[in-house]
Amino acid sequence: MNIELHWIASGIILLLVIIFACSAIRIFREYERGVVFTLGRFQQVKGPGLVIIIPLIQQVVRVDLRTVVLEVPTQDVISRDNVSVKVSAVVYLQVVDPQKAIIQVVDYLNATSQLAQTMLRSVLGKHQLDDMLAERERLNMDIQQALDAQTDSWGIKVANVEIKQVDLTESMIRAIARQAEAERERRAKVIHAEGELQASEKLFQAAKILAQQPQAIQLRYLETLTVIGADKNTTIVFPLPLDLLAPFLEKLK
Template sequence: MIIWDFGWAGAVVLLIALAAASVRILREYERGVVFLLGRFWKVKGPGIILVVPGIQQMVRVDLRLVVMDVPSQDVISRDNVSVQVNAVVYFRVVDPQKAIIHVANFFEATSQLAQTTLRSVLGKHELDDMLAERERLNADIQQILDTQTDSWGIKVANVEIKHVDINESMVRAIARQAEAERERRAKVIHAEGELQASEKLLEAARVLAQSPQAMQLRYLQTLTNIAGDKSSTIVFPMPVDLMEALSKLAAARSGG
């Protein structure tokens, strides 16, 4: 058996090597979760920290905002329409101790939870809601994710639905529905215009009936408008009362 005797010089060299191996440098956005003999000790950083090799172990945790893309998910809406939806989730670690100890891989766990939550929330809404009320759906998904990941030391800052893909047959059906809706609105507007016009005509007829002179002035105004159109044919409106008077006169002469 050979015994190596380093002496004081060897001890100094060993201490220097041990100190060099113990030095860790953490950036401003990093924290180190330190374990002492397998048990959690403390969270250190940023800056220079010491980790004793063999006795302590450190896990680095990034505190910056993470942008995670949620893969496209097949969703059946409440009105039985099949769509593909993808989204993006913004989150960050706020408690490094929980993020390392309470979940094996917080990034993968957050990704899987985001996918299932996206399908669950959107499946409760109709297609029109997915297309027109994205802000409300984003807020609902963000709130659910933030509540679930709070015990992991994760803060979900925002969720944005990026695309809602619909197959071509459904796109054509939606186009036909939109066209039918526009036609319905046009008919309703036209009917309302006819109703308002009839009410105004009835009111005008009552006013003209109270004054025969106003009726004559209306006849003259109509003739003026017709003459201004440079038309070779002029249709003169004959009063109904005058027609009745002429009919009575003709009947009296024929009877006499």
Template sequence: MTLDWSWFGGFAILLLSVVFLLNAVRIFREYERGVVFTLGRFWKVKGPGLVIIIPGIQQVVRVDLRTVVLEVPTQDVISRDNVSVKVSAVVYPRVIDAQKAVIQVVDYLNATSQLAQTMLRSVLGKHQLDDMLAERERLNLDIQQALDAQTDSWGIKVSNVEIKQVDLTESMIRAIARQAEAERERRAKVIHTEGELQASEKLFQAAKILAQEPQAIQLRYLETLTVIGADKNTTIVFPLPMDLVTPFLEKMKRGSGETGS
């Protein structure tokens, strides 16, 4: 029995062709790009869609262009006013240049995460505790700009940074509570003092107006008596105007002076 070597050779060629096509064809999604190397040298960035490469001669690295959520582990930060706090954050980077992301850095996600931890401690260490608690939007922008300046050479764009939580010690929480209470007391005293000042100014204006007409003072006293008697009081203390008492006092003085003479 003789073998048909021509049929075997044709089958082998067909099998090799199928294997070659399977290794040569790459399909990239809309959010993916392929960085192609020819004999170890960068050739071009291809995709999305169908991409043909030469197996054994060309290699391709798949890169995802979607925004990635990186959670920055809790960091011990010492603020500018020497307060120790624990801060956690979230970073949102994405690849904008697939060539740089593959060639310029080994693992761009890990590198961005480590850089975010360093920048978080560095930037927050320049601000006081009150800024961390009250001005998070400005701090988020400062960290984002600092990160973006460093990752630009890697082809990475940091679109946003969000500080998740700032944890304080129990003693610091009590100190902040005492500070807030003292601030409220200070505001209450200031408001009370301003009220006294405004009342004194109004009383001064009223006294000037009443001084123009003596009868107005009498009417004011009568009105005061009406208000006091409205509560069914059995004892009424009525202020006696000095203008009424002064003539009697002067008369008594003149009478005592004549008697003495």
């Protein structure tokens, strides 16, 4: 009987030792760190590899150091020129200080997501709609810098922010289309006016040259008759210069 109790006690002790050893051993991958607390107080950050802790006295919180892709839900943004748009974005963040990420904020992913939503509305609200559509790179940089400055105290590094999509209302899409069409018409008229100006300048220069040589004007008329004669015209109305008739009029007198 005593022998049986002895073996039972030995088995229980061995089982407790195994449980104690299993609960004391932690293995962290290369991209993981463990924030160790001793009796509730921060002690140190351990890992990667094998880490031994004291059960019931020490606790460890596992932190992933890989880059996390955080989607920012679609936000209603009112631009500086009072246009309402829906904007969605993506935030790339990484834990650079596990101690701050666990101690300074309750849930750093949720906190960063909420802060990104606020920053998205705040930064984009300072710009006009044309800037949102044409200057996304600069806006991405502005949001990233503003967000990174806030998350630095949490041990979070915001590496990049990308605006995914800017959705406009149907009425605003039609207004932008009308604006683009008007802009194209304006450019066409400006180009046409510039062409007319250049043509008038060339004609003015040609008139000055022809005015210096009267024979050149007659040759120009003859050349024009040659061009008209090449066409299949039945009736030709051509102004005859009086300079050509002057010799005949003199003889008649």
